[in-house]
Amino acid sequence: MDGIVERHSAGLDELEKVARHDLARLNYPPANWVPEKTGADGKPVLDVLIVGAGMCGQTAGWGLLREGIRNIRVIERNSHGHEGPWNTTARMPTLRSPKHLTGPDLGVPSLTFRAWYEAQHGADGWEKLYKIARLDWLSYLLWVRKVVDLKVENGVSLLKVEAAGNFLQASLSTGETLLVRKLILANGRDGSGGFRWPSFPSFDPEDPSREGRVFHTLEEIDFAKLKGKRLGILGVLATAIDNACTALEAGAAEAICYARRPHLPQVNKSKGVSFPGFQRGQGMLDDDWRWKIYTYMLAAGSPPPHESVLRAQRLPGFAFRFAEPWLDMIVEKNGVTVKTTKGTERFDAVLLGTGFDIDLARRLELGSFAANATLWGDRRTPAEATANAEAARYPYLGPAFELIEKVPGRTPHMGDIHLFNWGSILSHGALAGDIPGLFVGSTRLVQSISHALFREDVETHVENMYAQEDPELAPTDYFVPRERRSGTL
Ligand SMILES: Cc1cc2nc3c(=O)[nH]c(=O)nc-3n(C[C@H](O)[C@H](O)[C@H](O)COP(=O)(O)OP(=O)(O)OC[C@H]3O[C@@H](n4cnc5c(N)ncnc54)[C@H](O)[C@@H]3O)c2cc1C
Structure with missing residues (x-):
């Protein structure tokens, strides 16, 4: 394990200024638009809890801030600089992926790996770079996190999630329990199971x-x-x-x-399907196609x-x-x-x-939810499930990466748990694990959560719309106070 992951250079300092300016030009971060909620005890409710601050968790967190969903927390069980495999259990000198991949930047050019690398090694250095050094990737991720001001609580684990009235209740390793509306499990490759x-x-x-x-x-x-x-x-x-x-x-x-x-x-089959059509389209296919694609992928190996x-x-x-x-x-x-x-x-x-196994029953934090989560095996014939036992254990997720109840009504709020980890590949393709699908995956997740939070509060939003006052014409001779208006608002 290497302790030195933060990089410092004049070039990076300059890039940070450029990136912060770019973010300001994008009006980042926009104001929070989600109405506050309080629990039965009068305490404020968190809109989204993200578990895991690896590549997927931090990108989802940044995406939510960018969407104006700011009442969020990101917890990470490891210490700063030891998130994900890069500085802990990964043992290759370079990433497998080609150096040009984007994703954690969410489309902002000054936040790409290339910008980060060029700021330190120049355009020439970029040309000469063969593949991304493992710890460079981690340093880059931590730099993006810093520039977008995403706060991460390191050394904090999720121990358990359960339903509590209108919300989910998360129990943390710090002893804290908190009510949350949405839970994102961005807890890595083993996040839907464990070591095989x-x-x-x-x-x-x-x-x-x-x-x-x-x-x-x-x-x-x-x-x-x-x-x-x-x-x-x-x-x-x-x-x-x-x-x-x-x-x-x-x-x-x-x-x-x-x-x-x-x-x-x-043959690395995932390389051949790493293009926007496949990444966006796979999760929209019917069950037969999705099953056909991923049972083939799983058997093919890499x-x-x-x-x-x-x-x-x-x-x-x-x-x-x-x-x-x-x-x-x-x-x-x-x-x-x-x-x-x-x-x-x-x-x-x-x-x-x-490698890893997919088996929700092994995730202690999911407690009683796991047994009632629909799996792919529940959606296929018994013969198909038996012939593809591994694929059959993958959770069958909805369009927002959410768990779906096998027996409806038995486990309230299961649909507020979003599995943004490797367990989602059969339902969505590789959008929550490998770098190439990260942009599509995090965007889909964030937009879906945005839709759901809006839909749940639609009455409040419409009331606010009715009550909205905006003295646009106050500086003119034609301003009419509310109580004297007729026919028009
Ligand atoms: C050795 C290795 C090499 C890889 N190389 C490549 C590559 O070259 N190209 C590519 O595209 N992909 C690669 N991948 C795949 C993928 O990019 C990585 O696995 C990546 O780390 C996935 O990001 P993630 O956020 O899903 O998971 P992680 O980066 O693993 O992050 C999950 C985080 O969740 C935390 N966590 C887990 N449980 C809890 C809990 N209960 N409470 C709080 N925190 C929790 C963990 O500590 C961890 O930091 C590689 C994977 C491995 C294992």
Whole structure:
């Protein structure tokens, strides 16, 4: 983990001035238009609580401010500079994505990554840049957050959400409970489930004896402790390979990546669908199309970036073993024995590059909501759901990324919970996870929340419209006080 993520330079200071001026030209931030609400206890109600200040949470937060929805709070369980994977569990030198991607800027040119980079390295530097360095991306996100004045409460977690009268009630790790109208769960790739653990007869991920010997590749790992060790790695995709490389670079003796498949997946399908038509249109398709697209995507897998494979190829001690699935894993005092379809291996430690699972039941903060949330499996035939068990576990979300009740009326206010995380891909496409879809996703989310808040308060808004006074003509000879007007307002 690197503590130094903020960058300072004269160029950046200058860009900040330009960006703030651009925002002022856009009349940012506009006034809050959402009427205040109070709970039964007389305390003010929060309009939107955003959980998670990674890329998606901060972009949603900024989008809401820009929309004039300003009674919001953004909480983040990690400390400042440790939001998301970039400075915690990501182990690749550069992003996979091409450098030109936009999204966190929400369309403001001086807030793009390119502007941020050019301010420090000039146009030449931009031309020479191959891909975005991992920590540069984090520094850039934090810079955008600062310039748009989005306040984040670091070190605060959401523990539980439940219905409370007309609102949701959120319980925070600080002991605070607050009433909220809308909750956005921007809590990351595992935000709709958790780590995926392989199922082996002799392995229990909850057993503390795994400590120091069995790691999930998305956990924080002290690689210095793996120096001189022989490592077995389950998985051959990006994260597995980057973890193998990081271990070897930290002095591990051997790192062997195993796959069930006979070779690496070859085509990154998400790259081919990364254009506005697909991004905007996929969530508007009927269920058959959406199911067809994402069951295919999930099965296709995605190759590791060639940069990761080249990094691995250069390291002595690295090897792939294809077509050799693991059958069992036995954690012992000084290592781990792995039984594969081809033999038995002994490792000092193993790393499981098995990714994330979608399973709302694992999200403790969702409590009783999870059991009544409609899943894609509920919308397909039993045969389809069984044949595509992973896809079937994805939540079936509405157009505002909101959860939908399976049994209507059983869990009031479920529809006020918006899942702006990886769990939304079957319903909306990759709009709340990867960088390319972020602009479309955050815009859709913000607009939908804006519609909903307006609709819920339409009576107040119309009353205000009736009561509105605006002495436009007061400076002229033709001003008529309200009580003397006739025929026209
Ligand atoms: C290793 C890795 C490399 C990636 N590389 C790329 C890439 O090159 N290009 C690309 O487009 N995408 C990439 N992605 C995918 C995606 O861009 C990232 O996962 C990105 O971080 C997603 O942003 P997010 O805001 O959804 O989640 P995150 O950035 O993970 O943010 C979620 C935040 O929520 C917080 N949180 C979780 N639960 C709570 C709670 N209960 N209370 C308070 N806070 C909470 C977390 O601490 C976290 O900071 C990569 C992902 C990984 C894991």
